[in-house]
Amino acid sequence: MKLEELPTLDDIDVSNKKVLLRVDFNSPVKDEELLDDSRIRAHVPTIKELLEKGAAVVVISHQGRPGEDDFITLEPHAKKLSEVLGQTINFVDDVMGPEARRRIKELKPGEVLLLDNVRFLAEENINAPPEVQAKTYLVRRLAKLFDVYVNDAFATAHRSQPSVVGFPLVLPSAMGRVMEKEVKALSKVFNPQVSPKIFVLGGGKVPDTIVIIENLVKNKVADRILTTGLVAEVFLVAKGVDLGEKNMEVLEKKGLLGLIPKAKKLLLAGAPIETPLDFKTVDEEGNVRVEPAFSVTGLIRDVGPATVKTYGELMKDARVIVMRGPAGVMEDPRFREGTRELVRLALESGAFTIFGGGHLTAVIKELGMEDKVGHISTGGGALLSFLAGKELPALKALEMSKERFWSK
Numbered sequence: 588m589k590l591e592e593l594p595t596l597d598d599i600d601v602s603n604k605k606v607l608l609r610v611d612f613n614s615p616v617k618d619e620e621l622l623d624d625s626r627i628r629a630h631v632p633t634i635k636e637l638l639e640k641g642a643a644v645v646v647i648s649h650q651g652r653p654g655e656d657d658f659i660t661l662e663p664h665a666k667k668l669s670e671v672l673g674q675t676i677n678f679v680d681d682v683m684g685p686e687a688r689r690r691i692k693e694l695k696p697g698e699v700l701l702l703d704n705v706r707f708l709a710e711e712n713i714n715a716p717p718e719v720q721a722k723t724y725l726v727r728r729l730a731k732l733f734d735v736y737v738n739d740a741f742a743t744a745h746r747s748q749p750s751v752v753g754f755p756l757v758l759p760s761a762m763g764r765v766m767e768k769e770v771k772a773l774s775k776v777f778n779p780q781v782s783p784k785i786f787v788l789g790g791g792k793v794p795d796t797i798v799i800i801e802n803l804v805k806n807k808v809a810d811r812i813l814t815t816g817l818v819a820e821v822f823l824v825a826k827g828v829d830l831g832e833k834n835m836e837v838l839e840k841k842g843l844l845g846l847i848p849k850a851k852k853l854l855l856a857g858a859p860i861e862t863p864l865d866f867k868t869v870d871e872e873g874n875v876r877v878e879p880a881f882s883v884t885g886l887i888r889d890v891g892p893a894t895v896k897t898y899g900e901l902m903k904d905a906r907v908i909v910m911r912g913p914a915g916v917m918e919d920p921r922f923r924e925g926t927r928e929l930v931r932l933a934l935e936s937g938a939f940t941i942f943g944g945g946h947l948t949a950v951i952k953e954l955g956m957e958d959k960v961g962h963i964s965t966g967g968g969a970l971l972s973f974l975a976g977k978e979l980p981a982l983k984a985l986e987m988s989k990e991r992f993w994s995k
């Protein structure tokens with residue numbers, strides 16, 4: 588099935604219906620506060636449209652992952668949503684317990700209820716095929732309270748989790764406006780014929796990024812891959828560079844050392860992967876300095892100026908630049924410069940730019956350069972999986988839903 592053939596809000600009747608709307612409100616967080624509200628704002632048109640069409644809208648999302656600092660309640664998201672929607676949002680600190688179910692049942696057309704972080708449920712943290720996820724407690728408990736399921740969470744479309752792929756198998760389903768816009772825009776802007784294509788990949792989700800790099804290389808999508816963030820550290824170690832005890836400890840604690848053989852394999856196969864020349868580091872006394880990548884003594888926090896310059900030069904040759912994940916720990920203003928400069932250089936390069944992930948969206952806004960961007964995706968991993976030619980489970984599930992409910 589072609590993606591354009593998936594049902595949208597134009598194809599479903601939601602008047603007086605109870606709609607379960609999966610969004611991605613997952614936002615950068617510091618000290619339990621939201622650092623950026625772009626993802627919340629992005630879903631407002633879908634929510635407004637459903638309300639205007641007479642639906643009672645129950646919104647479901649995740650935030651962070653268990654064990655991470657950003658794994659928090661959606662209470663701040665509810666406050667923000669009320670503000671940007673200009674309407675009071677009902678919030679329940681529960682997902683499928685008696686209180687949540689009571690509030691869902693009582694919700695009236697024109698009202699919005701936000702459930703709490705769906706990853707508070709163990710089931711949501713497991714990836715499995717749609718048929719399996721349709722049988723989870725979450726889906727069995729909640730599906731009977733709804734008439735329609737709408738998936739607007741493009742940024743989570745690469746996850747095969749119950750709230751993404753389980754509901755479409757048991758409820759008539761459609762894409763929300765964000766999902767529709769992303770899928771249509773990316774299919775249009777990402778022309779396989781236009782090259783060179785440079786991918787600048789950073790951030791902290793290294794296992795996902797390595798799988799994506801494998802696909803980018805296998806399908807010959809990327810002409811060059813410039814690594815930053817923790818992704819770069821793994822590739823440097825794979826090249827045999829000694830990053831020092833402290834950085835190796837970080838990689839070990841994050842469970843990233845196991846990825847080194849995969850990274851080595853990619854390098855040995857001649858994958859066009861570049862690594863940073865220098866880093867901004869911090870020592871135990873809190874002194875920040877720039878150190879060459881091959882003789883690092885402090886804790887790596889950002890890429891250094893030589894890396895920015897070299898990557899900037901390489902980006903000048905690109906016709907398409909895809910960037911995802913920050914180059915350093917940009918939550919700390921002392922380590923924001925690498926990410927900011929790389930974003931700026933990409934935007935000034937003249938290439939068509941595609942940015943993904945919550946952190947970079949925040950930087951583009953901060954630079955005030957939104958008008959120079961080719962496409963800002965709400966997704967990071969989902970965007971790259973899509974561009975690397977992988978099937979997105981969320982779309983696959985919507986396709987299965989269409990076959991089950993729409994062809995009758």
Ligand SMILES: Nc1ncnc2c1ncn2[C@@H]1O[C@H](COP(=O)(O)OP(=O)(O)O)[C@@H](O)[C@H]1O
Pocket residue numbers: 789790791792815816817887888889911912913914915916917918943944945946947967968
């Ligand atoms: N060298 C580094 N060491 C530790 N953490 C890093 C490093 N570089 C980036 N990070 C962290 O990666 C996180 C963002 O990664 P990720 O979630 O993959 O990006 P995004 O949300 O933009 O998709 C940030 O919290 C940032 O602090």
Ligand SMILES: O=C(OP(=O)(O)O)[C@H](O)COP(=O)(O)O
Pocket residue numbers: 611613651652742743746792943944945965966967968969
């Ligand atoms: O922020 C997200 O992905 P991204 O960092 O790749 O953009 C999505 O909310 C998915 O989150 P996950 O990678 O914890 O499944």
